[in-house]
Each structure stands twice: as structure tokens, then as C-alpha cells.
Amino acid sequence: MAQQQQLCRKMSFRRSVNRRLAVLRRCFRVLWSKILRIGCLCKAIDYTQLHRASAVAASSSASSSVPVSSQLSQVGDVESGGGGFVSGSGRKSNSDLVDLKISLLGDSHIGKTSFLVRYVGNEKEQGDDQTKGLYMMDKTMIVKGARISYNIWEVGGDEKSVEQIPAACKDSVAILFMFDLTSRCTLNSIVRWYKQARRWNQAAIPVIIGTKFDDFIQLPIDLQWTIASEARSIAKALNATLFFSSATYNINVNKIFKFITAKVFDLPWTVERNLTIGEPMIDF
Secondary structure: OHHHHHHHHHHHHHHHHHHHHHHHHHHHHHHHHHHHHHHHHHHHHHHHHHHHHHHHHHHHHHHOOOOHHHHHOOOOOOOOOOOOEEEEOOOOOOOOEEEEEEEEEEOOOOOHHHHHHHHHOOOOOOOOEHHHOEEEEEEEEEEOOEEEEEEEEEEOOOHHHHHHHHHHHOOOOEEEEEEEOOOHHHHHOHHHHHHHHHOOOOOOEEEEEEEOHHHHOOOOHHHHHHHHHHHHHHHHHOOOEEEEOEOOOOEOHHHHHHHHHHHHHOOOOOOOOEOOOOOOOEEO
């Protein structure tokens, strides 16, 4: 009888210890998650500063009496890293202008248009046809003395816009497959968009872009890990380069087009790989 009582005391003591350990583990996990999240937000401050610097530069350009096209040819990109890349505006009829077509595909409401407006600006070409789900915008860049005009075709994300894929993808040098970093279903749609695009263009450079990075870093750290891992797996399967971006803070927007230009013309500009959670990922 005494042995049974002693055994019961031991079991009760062990259960009490186990309960306390379980509580401590939960508290530690919560604390660690908060520490990591704070770290991610701190890292994002640098990208917020980039946005502010970009806004100051834009304000200075607007108040200057020098023509905008001249200013843009003198002001560098906040996302520097590609020697010889200078932004320009407006189109000329010079014979040295090289036209490059780029396509944007992805579900609705993922930030494709915001991404495009951030890069190109608010002016649209007269050939745009929003009623048919096809948007065309244009931007000119000066690369080592050569003038390159990007003709960018954005396909709407609804079912009616699917019929515009052939026109948008034919003759494109690169196809940007976009998804919302905060929506895993839009990430899963990338494979479908890829298959449809490849029916009409097998040679274009594939680039996968996760939008709304500024919202993504507000997610729990474990969910960030999951989405990032899935995005990297899809990019690897499709042999595509992966970028995380934010149109709001101009993160990796210009860098993506610099990357494409370097790939098309075999220029010695390279992008640095970044797999750090809490920072805008670049994987290839």
C-alpha cells in the first residue's frame, strides 16, 4: 500500500513537472516568434527609407525647371547595382531605338497594375484596351548609350482575359508571372499561367514575382517561411528567377527590369542572391 502511494506521488510530481515544462515551452515559442518578427520589421525599415528617398527625388524633379526627360537621364535608380542602366522617358523616332516586349501574367487583384505604374509612371499608351483585359504601357531606358523601349503587356487576371494570352506572349523576350505574397492561392496559380504562356512562347525569360512584400513581412514568421519555401520550389521547377517586390516602397521593381535587360543583351550585370526571411528574396 505504501509503495502504491509513493508511486502515485512520483507520477503526480512528474505530471506537474511536465505541465510546467509545457507552459515554459509555449512561452518560449511565443517570445521567440515575437523576437523574429521584430527583427523582420527592423530589416524592413531600410526599404521604407528607400521609398522616402524616392519620394524626395520625385519632389525635387517636379520643382525643377529642367525638363523631366533630362533629369531622369541624370538621376540614378534607388535600387542601384546595374552599371550603365539609366532611366529615360518619352519615345523618339530615332533608328537606334530597340523595342523589347515583356508580358505580365497573374491572378486579379495581386498588384500587377501597381507594379507596372511604379516602374513606368501614370501615362498609358493609346492602344490600351481595358475592356478586353489587356493593358499596354511603355518605358524607355538608356543602357550604355543604347536606347531601349520596353513595350509591357499586362493581361487581366479574370477568365475573360485568358484569350489575350497569345497576343501578349508572342514575341516577348520575358514573361513575368506574378502572385500576391499574402495569398497562397495566387501562388498556386503560377503553374497554370506558366503552362498557358508557354504554349505561345517557349523562348521568353521566365521571372516569378511576389508582390506586396510590405504586407508579407507582417505575417507570422512561420507562415513567411512556408510561402517563401513554396515560391522557391515553384521557381526551381519552372527554371525561373524569383523576386519578392513591393510597388508601394519601390522594392526590386526597377531591379527586375535591369535583370531582364542584362539577360537579354548578355551584359555583365549580376543580381545578388538573397534568401533571408524578412528581406526581399531573390533566388535563381
